[in-house]
Amino acid sequence: MAHSAATNVVVGGTVGRLPRRVVRDAVLHVLREERREASVAITFLGVRRMQDMNQQYKAHDEPTDVLSFALPLPDGRLTGDIYICRSMAAREAHQRALPLREELLRLVVHGTLHVLGYDHPDGATRTDSPMWQRQERYVKELT
Secondary structure, eight states, rough: OOOOOOOOEEEEEOTTTOOHHHHHHHHHHHHHHHTTOEEEEEEEHHHHHHHHHHHHOOOOOOOSSEEEEEOOOOOSSSSEEEEHHHHHHHHHHHHTOOOOOHHHHHHHHHHHHHHHTTTOOGGGGGGSSSSHHHHHHHHHHOO
């Protein structure tokens, strides 16, 4: 699929050692595989800002690793915002003995799939969901 003007990826915030190009390429990989177009903004946040956003938008007074917001436009185009907390990703990567790069890519893929309309149940069964299986396939392809 050729990337038209309808597919746009912007990366902001402090990404750390994961180059912005890698983040952008991961989003484009998911969009290409899903045969979808979207304008996606990914912002890397600190713990305090992520906790504030999680409280404001999800009513959870704690930081989280990723938040995604999709906005389908009246003309059929899709735009979305993804917020990733690098510190929460580092903690999760450490707890699961995974490379931080892999966990950050997982969050980029996870957020992108949410923007495209995928969802998963909360709790332990989420890893059995079709979205999670799709996510892990993409992470494997990207790492």
